Amino acid sequence: MEQSDIKIVRPLGNLERLYLVRNNLRYNANVCTAVRYQCKDFFSTVSIKSSTGLNDNIRKSLRPIIYSALTELILKEPALAIGIRDPKTSRPLFVHVPTIYLSRQVRFDIIQSDEKLEQILEREHDKVFDLSIETTLLWRVIVGVNIKRNDEICVIFCYHYSMTDGIGFHSLNTVFYNSLNNIVRIHKNIRNKSSLSNIPSIVNVPYAQIFKPCDELLDTNLSVKLLMKKVVCNALFPSFINSKSDYCTAGEGHEIDVKDFHTKLKIVTIDSDQVNLLLSRSKQQKTTLHAIIHTALLFAACHSLADLNEDKTLYSLTPISIRLCATPSITDQTLCIYGFTVSIKKLNQGFWNVSRMYKSKLAKGSQKSIQRTGHLKFISKANEKWGKYFRRKRKLNPMGKKALLDIPNIGVWTPHGDNESKDTSVKILDCVLSQSPDVVGPVITVNLLFYGDGFKCTFVYQKGAVQPKEKLNQFIEEFRKILAVVAKEGDWKGK
Known part of the structure; x- marks a missing residue:
């Protein structure tokens, strides 16, 4: 052609x-x-x-x-x-x-x-x-x-x-x-x-x-305050100071020492009985199911993946909301990533306090998250400069990663709409959503998809990014255990 x-x-x-x-x-x-x-x-x-x-x-x-x-x-x-x-x-x-x-x-x-x-x-x-x-x-x-x-x-x-x-x-x-x-x-x-x-x-x-493109549908203009803060920080502080952080990672290695970037993936099922209990608890505790799941992942990461030094900070990424269909009519809070930080010390305040804190910060931080995407306008369009930008990020942080967790999709699939079709010749048994890990992104990417009354999670990471590899299984089991405890009238502490 x-x-x-x-x-x-x-x-x-x-x-x-x-x-x-x-x-x-x-x-x-x-x-x-x-x-x-x-x-x-x-x-x-x-x-x-x-x-x-x-x-x-x-x-x-x-x-x-x-x-x-x-x-x-x-x-x-x-x-x-x-x-x-x-x-x-x-x-x-x-x-x-x-x-x-x-x-x-x-x-x-x-x-x-x-x-x-x-x-x-x-x-x-x-x-x-x-x-x-x-x-x-x-x-x-x-x-x-x-x-x-x-x-x-x-x-x-x-x-x-x-x-x-x-x-x-x-x-x-x-x-x-x-x-x-x-x-x-x-x-x-x-x-x-x-x-x-x-x-x-x-x-x-x-x-x-x-x-x-989302650039035309969202107001991604940087506010003067946010832009000035970014310019001043980059001008006053050398890159080695800017890059230094006390964020937890999931291993002691550095990405330049890891030769194997192959994807590893685990599928986890949470049944309908537990989901219904969690929904009930979310109303009692004045939080949301989204916040409960996110908080359970943070606590599980603290126990299984991170160094338990109280001076350390857990950093995760999560969506503000999800676009379900391909349509230009989206809200101003769609497809935006919110960065959530919490010190390990604060996890000692208990599961429900952290869950409510996350819910509150998510609501307040949405517009700022939208504006942050505006910085993409100021990055050179030259392909090779993007490459240098990402390669530099890889060198700055252990494994090239700052965030421990990314939770990009917490979605619900309703193929039948509001009413279950009576003329259903094909039955849906289950469904899964996953995405490839980002070499310069978070350590573990978690996607959750609800269908019916239960949901499936996929935990995706790069081989070598979680060290030792047994940590991933411990993390998943801890996540299951925390959800089971808080679903049955319980609480959970950071340690």
Whole structure:
């Protein structure tokens, strides 16, 4: 396809360029979503059960179903038909990709357990999108087949960070689920499924505008007070003083000593009974479920990851709110990251006091967090200067990291809307959201996704960033234990 045939959609915004440069430097790569589906009446007729592994018959049986659902999704989400032109220049552009070959975007694998799903997600997070060709799409799909059963598949979407400001778990998976459900409902009672076998593997996508960059939707102008503070601090204090901190890390090593940056991931399930207890306790204690989860993670980190020196400080990042769908109508508190600091000494005040403090500081700090994103306007657009900026950050802090935790997504998936659909041919078993760790970001990234009455957490980190590796398992178990205690009328102290 000639370059002249490719239409420009728009330039990347500041935040999107930030994600792109990190991808170019292999500092982070992508976001993954995974949903397990079950349909006894339909999948059994297409024979996905096998004692010999993933064979061509299974792929041939599932391919038309997946292609049909994906085709509908692509036509409803124009952002799935874009690539990036000049990704390593100061002015990268989103371009329209008019023809999509599904056979290049979809692959099949075997997923029969959470452990196997963890392994596949780890592999996908390490696989950076190669954007050397502008028609390379910014997403891919892995269809996991449980060959021990006749009724279960897992669909994984993996997509580039630069898409995350306008498309996410909800918009991708809700459309895909509804399409899959309609296909099964229409065809499950038809013995001859010849109409499905004729589904094309090529999708022609008409040109359309995509979501606007967040820079245009949020007031990210730095206040004079915040700008002056930043200028004065940088002018008066040498970089070695600015970089010195008493923030806790999760290991004694420095990132330049670690050669293995492979992603490691753990999936944790919190059941509906415990969630209902936590919701009840949040009302009693005048806090929120968001604050409870965040506080439990901080306390668990204090016990399992951090040096228990009381002069140390825990630093975490968390979202103000979550954009659920790709739409330009967002509030002024969307997609903003709030940095929360608390000294280990203050954790001795008890779990509920810290939870209420977090809730209060989050409410007061939202606008300041929005303004902080404005500094991206003042950073050079030259790609190599971004690289120097990130490489310097890597050298300043142990493991190149300042924050101990990042909790970027605490979301709820409601594919049926307010009312559960009565005509549901496909059952959703569970769902997971994860994102690749940032080489110059926090030590551990935690994503939480509620579906039904329970939720799943993913804990993602770089191999070598948590030392020794047993600390991660201790951290997860401590998190579980704290939630169990506070759910049952208890409190928890810092030590």
